[in-house]
Amino acid sequence: MLAGFFQFEPVFGVVSSNLDTIEEVADRESFDLLVLPELCTTGYQFVSQKEVRDLSEPVPGGPSTDRLIKIANKSNAHIVAGLAEKDGKDIFNTAVMVNGSGMVSKYRKIHLFHEETLWFTPGSELPDVVDIGSARVGMIICFDWFFPELTRILTIAGADIVVQPANLILPYCQKAMQTRSIENRIYTITSNRTGTEERGGKKPLTFTGGSQVTDVKGNVLISASANDEKLQVVEIDPEQARDKSITPYNSLMDSRRPDIYADLLGKK
Amino acid sequence: MLAGFFQFEPVFGVVSSNLDTIEEVADRESFDLLVLPELCTTGYQFVSQKEVRDLSEPVPGGPSTDRLIKIANKSNAHIVAGLAEKDGKDIFNTAVMVNGSGMVSKYRKIHLFHEETLWFTPGSELPDVVDIGSARVGMIICFDWFFPELTRILTIAGADIVVQPANLILPYCQKAMQTRSIENRIYTITSNRTGTEERGGKKPLTFTGGSQVTDVKGNVLISASANDEKLQVVEIDPEQARDKSITPYNSLMDSRRPDIYADLLGKK
Numbered sequence: 190m191l192a193g194f195f196q197f198e199p200v201f202g203v204v205s206s207n208l209d210t211i212e213e214v215a216d217r218e219s220f221d222l223l224v225l226p227e228l229c230t231t232g233y234q235f236v237s238q239k240e241v242r243d244l245s246e247p248v249p250g251g252p253s254t255d256r257l258i259k260i261a262n263k264s265n266a267h268i269v270a271g272l273a274e275k276d277g278k279d280i281f282n283t284a285v286m287v288n289g290s291g292m293v294s295k296y297r298k299i300h301l302f303h304e305e306t307l308w309f310t311p312g313s314e315l316p317d318v319v320d321i322g323s324a325r326v327g328m329i330i331c332f333d334w335f336f337p338e339l340t341r342i343l344t345i346a347g348a349d350i351v352v353q354p355a356n357l358i359l360p361y362c363q364k365a366m367q368t369r370s371i372e373n374r375i376y377t378i379t380s381n382r383t384g385t386e387e388r389g390g391k392k393p394l395t396f397t398g399g400s401q402v403t404d405v406k407g408n409v410l411i412s413a414s415a416n417d418e419k420l421q422v423v424e425i426d427p428e429q430a431r432d433k434s435i436t437p438y439n440s441l442m443d444s445r446r447p448d449i450y451a452d453l454l455g456k457k
Numbered sequence: 458m459l460a461g462f463f464q465f466e467p468v469f470g471v472v473s474s475n476l477d478t479i480e481e482v483a484d485r486e487s488f489d490l491l492v493l494p495e496l497c498t499t500g501y502q503f504v505s506q507k508e509v510r511d512l513s514e515p516v517p518g519g520p521s522t523d524r525l526i527k528i529a530n531k532s533n534a535h536i537v538a539g540l541a542e543k544d545g546k547d548i549f550n551t552a553v554m555v556n557g558s559g560m561v562s563k564y565r566k567i568h569l570f571h572e573e574t575l576w577f578t579p580g581s582e583l584p585d586v587v588d589i590g591s592a593r594v595g596m597i598i599c600f601d602w603f604f605p606e607l608t609r610i611l612t613i614a615g616a617d618i619v620v621q622p623a624n625l626i627l628p629y630c631q632k633a634m635q636t637r638s639i640e641n642r643i644y645t646i647t648s649n650r651t652g653t654e655e656r657g658g659k660k661p662l663t664f665t666g667g668s669q670v671t672d673v674k675g676n677v678l679i680s681a682s683a684n685d686e687k688l689q690v691v692e693i694d695p696e697q698a699r700d701k702s703i704t705p706y707n708s709l710m711d712s713r714r715p716d717i718y719a720d721l722l723g724k725k
Contacts, residue, residue: 299714303704315717323524328576335640335703337605338718361639361675369634371629372603407629436571446567450606451719 190220190323190348192376193422194401196413198384201232208256215268220422221323223264224380226283227271227331227354231395232270233382236389241308245273245280247290254285257337262289267321269328269380271354272414279310283329284354288320294319294328297337302332315339318346331355334362334379344373345442349430355381356396359421363399363412371407374441375430377403383416407428458591460490460618460644461690464681465666466652469500470512476524477588483528488690489591491532492648495599495622496550501636501650501664504657509576509637513548517560530683532556535589537539537648539622540560548579552596554587562596565661567607570600583607586614590696599623602630612641612691617698624664625651631667631680639675642709643698646670649691651684661687675696 197208200337207230215223217363227233230253231244253272261268267288274283274297281297282305297312298305316339318327327343329351334340340351351369355362357379366377381400389394401412402423411423433441463482467475475498483491495501498521499512521540523526529536535556542551542565549565550573566573566581584607586595597619602608608619611616619637623630625647636646649668655661669680670691679691701709 299717300712301706303706306706311714313717334706335709337609337640338713341605342718348463349604364632364675365636365639368633372605407632437572438569438574440602441603444568444602445606446579449567449581450610 190221190425191219191422192378192421193220193402193411193424194224194378194380194413194438195420196381196383196398196401197227197418198382199229199232200384201225201234201388204230204244204253212256214420215264215387218420218422220264220266222321222326222350223269223420224352225354225380226380226382227356228273229354229382230272231273232318233356233384234386234391234394235308236391238308241273242275245275247276248272248274248283248285248295254287254292256279256392257285258287259290261287261410265289267293267326269352269354271330275348280308281310281312282309282330285329286326289322291319291339291349296328296330298330298333300336304319304438313348315342318343318348318455324349326350331357334365337369337372340369340373344375347428348375349375353377353379355379356418357381358394358396360397363401364402366408367403367409370403370405374433376402376404376425376427383418458695459487459692460487460646460693461488461670461679461688462492462646462648462650462668462681463688464494464651464666465686466650467494467497467500469654469656470494470503472498472512476521480506480524480528483532483687486688486690488532488534489534490589490594490618491537491623491688492620492646493536493538494648494650495624496541497539497622497650500542500654501624502654502656502659502662503576504659506576509541509548510543515544516540516542516551516553518553522555522560525553526555526557526559529694533557535561535594537620537622539598541547543637548576549580550577550598552598554594554596556589561589563688564596564598566598566679568601568604569719581612586611586616592617594618594620595623595656599625602633605637605640608616608641612643617642617695618644618646622647623647625649626662626664628665631669634669635671635677638671638673642673642701644670644672644693
């Protein structure tokens with residue numbers, strides 16, 4: 190299957206223009222699974238709760254999800270995108286997965302980063318592992334990378350690929366995602382954004398690009414530079430993620446010791 | 458505090474000679490915490506259960522632990538070393554921590570690698586976090602690196618430094634230990650061995666050296682080449698590992714979501 194990312198610089202607050210950018214690029218390229226950055230329709234650096242509320246939408250049912258479904262339909266593909274999701278009085282930092290028929294899954298970020306804690310309600314449920322036919326896919330969002338627990342849980346639940354819409358400003362994630370691949374024998378797709386946002390007198394945020402796809406041994410198959418604005422895909426074989434054998438005497442899952450870990454990992 | 462590793466090539470089966478090597482080097486250098494490789498008194502590539510049994514010793518109470526205590530006493534330091542531990546009919550791949558007064562802690566490897574599963578009984582208990590005055594230290598052994606659960610548990614239990622006696626033959630661990638540092642905001646010390654063992658007609662094993670100390674942001678402070686035979690130490694400040702703040706809105710421990718993880722992480 191052809192899987193990859195579209196790394197670009199969303200324009201803050203101009204949702205329809207960002208969706209135009211996505212549609213133009215998606216229409217030109219072929220892919221089976223495309224991952225877009227976190228909050229890729231709105232931009233990242235909110236300065237008020239009103240602004241977040243005005244820019245958020247129901248997922249599904251909002252115009253951005255509808256538009257993504259239309260794009261996925263033309264491409265006959267699955268698309269994962271980060272959106273600001275409105276649900277009653279709560280707003281979530283959400284990743285949505287769609288295909289041409291509609292929404293397939295959504296995940297509300299459980300580890301909010303920095304000022305996201307001011308704007309969003311943290312999710313309270315684990316992401317699903319979704320069988321899209323060619324692969325089983327789990328979603329995490331940006332700062333979730335810091336918590337190996339989450340990608341491990343997706344692996345235990347059967348994920349071949351962990352996809353990660355991101356708006357990274359720290360330099361650590363890309364290497365760490367190689368470790369996530371190695372320790373779980375899975376593919377990972379990180380879709381980061383580019384550009385700098387400086388809004389409402391806040392400290393400017395420069396996003397680090399470097400979107401990448403890693404294979405099940407942590408090799409980086411494709412990666413973007415800090416500033417590339419492009420869609421990149423690579424042929425991957427999700428079956429490889431189902432072979433968890435490390436040595437003839439060790440398979441990843443059998444070598445784990447949940448009998449020993451479980452108690453402490455459940456504690457703060 | 459001065460912390461580091463002694464990377465060297467143990468001679469298979471000649472326990473007293475390997476201890477001589479350790480003592481000579483330790484006597485020449487200054488350190489507060491020194492980490493030696495896994496199975497550093499015996500060598501690694503056993504070919505029979507009798508051989509493992511003949512080379513293993515009680516810990517504490519065996520001659521190797523006694524000798525390490527004597528070395529630690531002269532250095533006024535803590536030393537961590539990998540030993541083959543005999544306890545009744547069981548033999549464990551054990552890490553022992555000693556100071557000049559005696560054994561401080563031991564840990565029996567819970568994730569056995571490859572043919573270790575033939576020779577050793579897997580440990581059934583988590584390593585302790587030991588307060589040695591200048592730092593709180595937790596031990597893992599070699600392949601334990603593959604399981605982020607264990608280093609996370611040591612962090613939750615208060616470790617500032619995770620030390621790792623190792624006999625690494627795969628190329629992945631050193632980078633992954635940088636991730637272990639980042640995701641836990643701890644120091645790590647990996648003490649790997651060098652050389653090649655080819656015994657009893659088995660496939661030769663070449664150990665990859667590359668011992669290293671990482672800081673709490675995953676930077677490699679010191680590292681050895683694949684073949685260096687030397688003791689290296691660096692000044693570290695364990696207090697840095699007690700600041701788990703990532704952003705003004707995120708501390709590592711408060712950002713974790715054990716309410717969401719616990720159930721699945723406890724499953725095979």
